[in-house]
Amino acid sequence: MELTETQEQRLVDEGYLHLRNIVPQPLINKALQAINMSLGKGMNEKDMTTFSSQSFTPELCESPAICDLLKKSPLWDLAESAIGKGKIINEDRAQIALRFPQASDSSKELTPHIDGIHTPDNGVPKGEIWNFTMLVGIALSETKVPYSGNFVLWPRTHESYANHFKEHGTDDLLNGLEGMPSVTLPEPKHVLAKPGDAFFVHYQVGHTCAVNLSPHVRYGTYFRLQHKDHDAFKVEAMTDLWCGWDGINRPR
Ligand SMILES: O=C(O)CCC(=O)C(=O)O
Numbered sequence: 001m002e003l004t005e006t007q008e009q010r011l012v013d014e015g016y017l018h019l020r021n022i023v024p025q026p027l028i029n030k031a032l033q034a035i036n037m038s039l040g041k042g043m044n045e046k047d048m049t050t051f052s053s054q055s056f057t058p059e060l061c062e063s064p065a066i067c068d069l070l071k072k073s074p075l076w077d078l079a080e081s082a083i084g085k086g087k088i089i090n091e092d093r094a095q096i097a098l099r100f101p102q103a104s105d106s107s108k109e110l111t112p113h114i115d116g117i118h119t120p121d122n123g124v125p126k127g128e129i130w131n132f133t134m135l136v137g138i139a140l141s142e143t144k145v146p147y148s149g150n151f152v153l154w155p156r157t158h159e160s161y162a163n164h165f166k167e168h169g170t171d172d173l174l175n176g177l178e179g180m181p182s183v184t185l186p187e188p189k190h191v192l193a194k195p196g197d198a199f200f201v202h203y204q205v206g207h208t209c210a211v212n213l214s215p216h217v218r219y220g221t222y223f224r225l226q227h228k229d230h231d232a233f234k235v236e237a238m239t240d241l242w243c244g245w246d247g248i249n250r251p252r
């Protein structure tokens with residue numbers, strides 16, 4: 001199974017691709033069962049900020065129940081068709097991203113980030129950038145309307161940030177001297193998803209998570225896939241966006 005030309009073009013243009021109903025229900029059930037069994041054992045309130053920023057149920061991040069969502073579903077062939085067969089690393093670890101309901105007067109502010117830039121809670125050391133090739137999100141629960149813990153992204157910002165880095169360089173970001181570069185942002189897009197939907201997202205697309213004003217917990221997982229040679233071009237990839245996407249016809 002490979003990405004079609006139309007899907008590839010959408011990924012290149014918009015920076016992301018929504019793949020509907022791509023992960024079979026038995027794999028979703030297995031993942032949810034493992035997560036809920038772990039939640040049933042209880043959590044410490046003091047861990048919530050770190051879990052929210054890094055991963056809930058951390059003992060499951062490398063478990064078959066979670067990793068099979070990628071490796072045993074059609075997503076794996078599709079990911080290899082984008083990055084290259086035998087070229088993907090970091091497929092054996094995922095973030096378990098739960099977004100719990102919040103009070104109805106909570107802020108609806110949406111601020112984009114790109115991953116791998118130091119914050120006090122995300123585990124990335126100051127002065128380093130942990131960029132990668134493709135974010136793969138998998139929905140394990142439904143987000144029917146905006147502000148229900150949706151994955152939110154700003155389409156095409158992979159290019160806006162690349163243009164910013166071409167003009168201003170990447171040193172400030174790499175040295176932790178600058179927060180997110182200031183670029184003109186399009187309207188944010190709240191992804192409305194059903195369990196089993198997945199999204200392929202270019203590393204450099206600005207994204208965030210919307211506050212969850214619904215009555216339900218939002219369940220999701222994120223894999224951060226890297227081309228196996230990523231370290232050799234990790235800074236270059238911030239301006240040459242399709243470095244490490246061996247299966248994608250690179251736009252000129
Ligand atoms: O939970 C989500 O949907 C998004 C999480 C996020 O923005 C991130 O982990 O970088």
